Amino acid sequence: MKILLLGAGGQVGRELPEVVNQLRKNEIEIIGLDRSQLDITRQDLVDQRITAIQPALVVNAAAYTAVDKAEQEADLAFAVNRDAPGFIAKACANNDIPLVHISTDYVFDGEKTGAYVEDDPANPGSVYGQSKWEGEEAVRHNLERHIVLRTSWVFGVYGKNFVYTMIRLGKQREELRIVNDQYGCPTAANAIARALVEISQRVTQEGFDNWGTYHYCGQPDTTWFHFAEAIIAVTKGKFDYNVQHIHPIATREFPTPAKRPQNSVLNCDKIRRIFGIEQADWKHDLLSMIEHKHFLEMAQ
Secondary structure, eight states: OOOEOOOTTTTHHHHHHHHHHHTTTOOOEEEEOOOOOOOOHHHHHHHHHHHOOOSSSSOOOOOOOOOOGGTTTTHHIIIIIIIIHHHHHHHHHHHTOOEEEEEEGGGSSSSOOOBOOSSSOOOOSSSSHHHHHHHHHHHHHHHSSSEEEEOOOOESSSSSHHHHHHHHHHOHHOOOHHHOOOOOEEEHHHHHHHEEEEHHHHHHHHTTTOOOOEEOHHHHHHOOOOOOHHHHHHGGGOOOOOOOOEEEEOOEEESOOSSSSBBBBOOOOHHHHOOOOOOOHHHHHHHHHHTTTTHHHHHO
16 A cells, blocks of 8 residues: 655654554555645645645645644744645545545634533634635545644654653753643644554545544643653663753743643544544653664754
């Protein structure tokens, strides 16, 4: 099975080929393209490449993810997160190819009590969230055979993420002040890649018809403060930290250009029911991350 992976240079994109090898899925061939190899904001180039490759499935893991920067770079955020998924979905429709598109918890406003289910109303509070929501809608509008996979608080060996930020700050500062009233689910890029392998095998089987939107994230839910505590605790033996205290603070004490959801816990019952995919334990995945052969190199 030939899978065209867009966003091959990102956190999930770098993990997917590794997971395919780990699982010894020799029947899966990943053709990965990063931003230097394909400008997904150009419909003509997207059409040409998908038509030429003729994959069994397209996975779109490409995104503009600089949440705060997006407030000043709205045009770029919408080009990558809204327009490009629409172009990809159109090209897939023209070639009768299914698409798995990765989205985010930021499509929700965070006002709900309890975990969000897939059909809860979207109400993004940021440019990033709005651009990702409109990208989802572009996929739905242009392609029937699609999976929109929402995830949250992504971390992993590759790329920039909260784990590396905490490690860097832990080396630099004696005290860290971390928000403790935003709730969500850290999710390892490796776990997302594993879910993608399972989804890919299922959706390319003849007769599959459970298309639509799904949630997938790690468990249990936590706050940024408790996530930070866990990161520092499990990496203490690997770095010469200056940090002595980690203090919980309220969101209002740490203003940011983009509004974050206060609660973005995702309910994952649907993906468990349809695909048999269980939520991974993010604490276990964090331990696996720090034992990865590239971790120390990436953490410098």
